[in-house]
Amino acid sequence: MSSRRSRQTSGSSNISDDQIKDLVSKLQQLLPEIRHTRTDKVSSAKVLQETCNYIRSLHREVDDLSERLSELLATTDTAQAALIRNLLLQ
């Protein structure tokens, strides 16, 4: 990777490319899809794209879960008792 050393580009950005690459690889480790491929072959644009997709899908999951939770909370009035009981049992 010696060809991709930290070339300070055009003065205005004091951020080294190595730092960015480090962050991108860290991000990549979190993504479930790209984790299995080798890190060399994934470009940062793809990582960013996958990140966006992943965050969107996580948002959707949270939305679905909160819909279900709201239904559950609404229907059962004894939900609170169940909650307390279960949390104590944990």
Add this chain to the structure above:
Amino acid sequence: MSSLQPNVDSTNSEAMQRSNPKKRRKIGHSNSLSLVPWRSETQQRIYSSKLAEALRHVIHRNPPSPPAKSSAGREVRETADRVLASTAKGRTRWSRAILASPLNRWKLRRMHKKVHKASTGLPKKSPETRRRLPVVQKKARVLGRLVPGCRKLTFPNLLEEATDYISALEMQVRAMTALTELLTGGGSLASA
């Protein structure tokens, strides 16, 4: 596997929860912040109990007759996000943004949901050596819109926030799933 520090700084948790503007992050782009370890069981338990507490308040606000509107889900979502942000102890920008203005977030999310640019077709020269290329920049902008409160961040800060945000979201999903299962299991128990 995760390179985030497993240190939970619980000393100034109260101060941080007020989204204290004085306690900024160190200038100097330190890569390793003492972030919340979103993967640990303890964190999840903390979040779950806080969430249960908050949801109980929500139930009390809407009296026993169920709201039966589409807004109920949104309330739960907002509560969950707020509790998530407070668990973050105010160290990250997205958590501060969530705590600061929950209304803005929803409106902006609704408006920007349609702007999905599938930007491909631009040939990528060596991606990271030059300035952040337009492709990467566009993606970064999209990412900045997704993570709350990160529209004007520089690229590396944005990436940092995104990593933390993803871990936090994952934990949120895990905790809410567990809570849902508890409720579905506990509901039948209570009625018996």
